[in-house]
Amino acid sequence: MALNGDSGADDARRSALMDAAAAAEAASADGATDAVLAALKDMVLPLLQQRAKPVRRRDNEPRPQTALLGVHARLDPADQDEILAAMDPATWTACWVLALLSRPAGAPDEWLTAADRLCAVADADQLQLVAAQVHHFADMVVATAAAAGRPAAALQPLRSLVLRFSADGSTLSPAHAQFAAQCLATGRYLYATGVLDRDVTVFSNKFGVTYLDHLLYHYYGAQILAGLRRYGDAEAFLAITISAPISPPSLSQVEAYKKHVLLNLIVRGKIAPASRLINETTLHTLKTIGRPYEHFARAFESGDVNALQTTAEQLRAIFAADANEGLVQQVLMAFRKRQLARLPNTYVSVPLAYAERVDSDFMASGVTTEGLLQQMIDAGELQAQLVYRSPEAQPVILFRDTKLTKRHVGALSAKIDAVRLLNERMIALDRAVGMSREYQVNRLYQSTGAGSMLSGRGGLAAVMAETDLDEDVIQDSRSMAAEYYRNDESDEMED
Known part of the structure; x- marks a missing residue:
């Protein structure tokens, strides 16, 4: 019985689908490529119609996708080229996905060319129709690019596949995590921003995705954003990764928590309160495993250079084992910047020699105090000017206080009103005296x-x-x- 009550139309679609499936199976058994092509085309339309108007399947009735997959499984791989040449990928996206999956990748470059052509014009409805196969297709794109010796060749088809899986790119596709992982592996961070900048708001297991896909996409995406120095966005991605409802926490969540602590120090200078979405048991496990990182964070928050240096040296081996040495270097650079950024709170100007005593490059980054100050000034992180009195002498740092609080604005407004009132009184008095x-x-x-x-x-x-x-x-x-x-x-x- 149909869910929408139109049993006649449902029976007609079901009948058309099953007839096409039977014709395709018979044609594939006889080796008639033209008949297989016609039958495959006849199968796609009923499938799309059924997606738009679902019906209840009868007992022991095969799924439409199963019938379509069965036909492709029985096709001779030698016929795939002929079938792909006769089908427009924009119109017959589902058939192309299945055909490429069953086609041997003996010629990787040719297969990648066909995959790129498909992904550039793929139809979203048909991609979602064979979502489970899209996951395998993305894996095959990566494997074929590796076999061709060009891992970066997988990025263009994967990016198109992700963006065309839904109309606005807001749906998590089976290829999201694979695309982010490939961008990270090849070092093409900027190439991923067009996808990472789109908020993923739709998550459905009917598209063949699980919470692991959701978790890995944000975990890999956070590392890409951190590599681009977009630390705030990276921190937000890791917060999503940590809050995934998995108990006990996965290895990716443990690694995400460690990186999240380090990014907190860069962005805020301290560890932010944990999200309420995180399960208490999961949070306790993460804090226990990440205890060395929290110890490092407490040394950072203390503002004591010697304590931070000692802690960093003690934990150097742990940071190296976790592949977090680069991020730790950025944390130590953030500590140096915070030390220098405190100077305007006390001084109007200071000589560079004094700033060098406050600063401490104990991790031997190679960035001098003068160079770091200039970087901060250029980036707008410090309102100051380096004044050179002579070519031989060291510069003087002249700070400019541009921080206006609400109290300052209120006091300034009151003074402006007082001056305006006084001016009005002076004008009235001048007029009275003059007359x-x-x-x-x-x-x-x-x-x-x-x-x-x-x-x-x-x-x-x-x-x-x-x-x-x-x-x-x-x-x-x-x-x-x-x-x-x-x-x-x-x-x-x-x-």
């Missing part, structure tokens, strides 16, 4: 060079004594002064 009678009269006498009529030494008497003025002018001035004082006295009486 007053006293100011206008005083301005009149100043414009005539007579000084202030209110001053004791200047005024009308001095002007009259030193200047031969017309009597009418003098009389007018006296009248103006008398009128001003009368008005001023009447104003005071009214007040």
Whole structure:
């Protein structure tokens, strides 16, 4: 009985599929390649229709994928080239995957060319239809590239296969982990970023993937991101790896936890609290196994150069056995940067000689204090300038404080408001004074060079004594002064 109630249409699709399967099996037994080709094409369409509109299988009824695989299993490998030449890979993706899986890789270069052609135009629906075989196909791509002596030749078809497995690239495919592992093995880190930058949000075991695929993809991806110095993204990938619900934890999770501790020190300077998604038993196991790394982290957090140096020397053999020596070197470089980054908290400027006493390249990285400071300045990690007073003298480090806190911004805003209010008051006061009678009269006498009529030494008497003025002018001035004082006295009486 059909799930959707349309039993007639379901029976028609089932009948068409089984008839095509029977015809393909008969044709393959007779060696008729054209008949096999026609039957295979007839099988793909009912399969895709059934994916879009699922039906309940009857008892003892073979799965559609099983029928399709059975036909390919009975084909003569010599017929594969003829079948592939007659089929468009974009239209018959499922047939191509199965044909390439059953085709011997006696000529690796030719097989890789065909695989690349398929993956470049593969149809997502058909890839998901044969998802279990996609996993084997990805393995065969890697093995064939290795046999050809060109491991990097597997990257292009695997990348296309991963991106075309779903419309938006958000579905975890059976080839994700294999692609990340191959990029890591060949050192082609940048080639993986187009895949790693896409968030994987869809995880379904119906596509033939397990939690191990999910775990390994993020574990390999984290190592690639760390190699690209994208430590924050690498830390996030490792956090996903550690939180995988596997108990007891896998070896990959144990190694991921060790690297996660080191990346915490680079990104935050301390070990971040564990995610709540991690099982307590799993977390306890990881902490027990990773105890040397936590001991190293405590030495880092203490800020004591001697303690960190001693601990690093004691654990050198462990770091080497875990293949974490390179990451430890980056942690020690991060420690040096943090020591230098503390200087602006106390000083406005310091000579380079003092910074060299604070810094300590005890792991012999070869990076001098001056070179490290310049790297930090160029990367925007330190707001400072190296000032060279003469070619022979050592430079002076001049720090620029560009850190504005909310308190600083609030205080600055308050001062700006106070200045704005004061400016408004000054404008109003200037307007009031400029329109007053006293100011206008005083301005009149100043414009005539007579000084202030209110001053004791200047005024009308001095002007009259030193200047031969017309009597009418003098009389007018006296009248103006008398009128001003009368008005001023009447104003005071009214007040």
